[in-house]
Amino acid sequence: MGDIEIQDDVKAVGCFFDKGKLPVIVVASVLALGACRQSTDDFSQSVLPPPDVEQAQEPVSKPSPKSGATENDLKKPTRIEIASVGTQTHPATQRIEQLSREVLAILSNSAITKERRKTQFGKLLARDLDIPLIGRLVMGKHWRRASEAQRANYMKVFRNYVVHTYSARLGGAEVDKFSVINTKVIGKKDILVRSKIVNTNLEPLRADWRLRQRDGAYRILDLSVGGISMALTLRQEFGSILRRQGGVDNLIDILKKRNV
Structure with a gap:
């Protein structure tokens, strides 16, 4: 597979996102959804805290157990750089390390x-995303107002929709190198694993994975590509549909049509 480099002494500091131009591959995939940065939505303040309110944390070494929450040969030599927090690799980083190996095998296969x-x-994301939690968070107050039947129907269509949306953000890229940069504490429950995806023909692509521990395992709560949060984008999109086009049932019908 190639060399694995260990980077020690990564300090946990506040989350930040790039403000510059986005790579073409990101622009093409988010225009239909609308760009939604983590610092500009009330969702980010209550569930995914924005950069300006995050405080520096001590390096992660022992996560709380109560926290919420390859099939083809590679054409080119590749390297996976794994960030370590302190002297031990954090379980969230290990989770992304495993995922990165599988992702790299797919995205580097031209x-x-x-x-x-x-x-x-998309199959990898379906396995590792915390889809039930994401589904509730992006619905916001409308989840609390929905009936049990509406919630069940929504979750059925949301699963396929969110996997397709996330994979469209990143799954079409060709990758030469997947680098895990560092691991950071975000708020009281979440871990942010920052990574960089490199293709020699394109600008490096920043991908930040937000994970939360639930049922003893770390699952992906959000993926930010080029500074654009997928969870916040979905919340923005769904909120617009619910306000302007009326109700949870209508949102379910729209998602069904998009899944076809």
């Missing part, structure tokens, strides 16, 4: 089509 890469990447 022998398969872009659509095939998206499909394979």
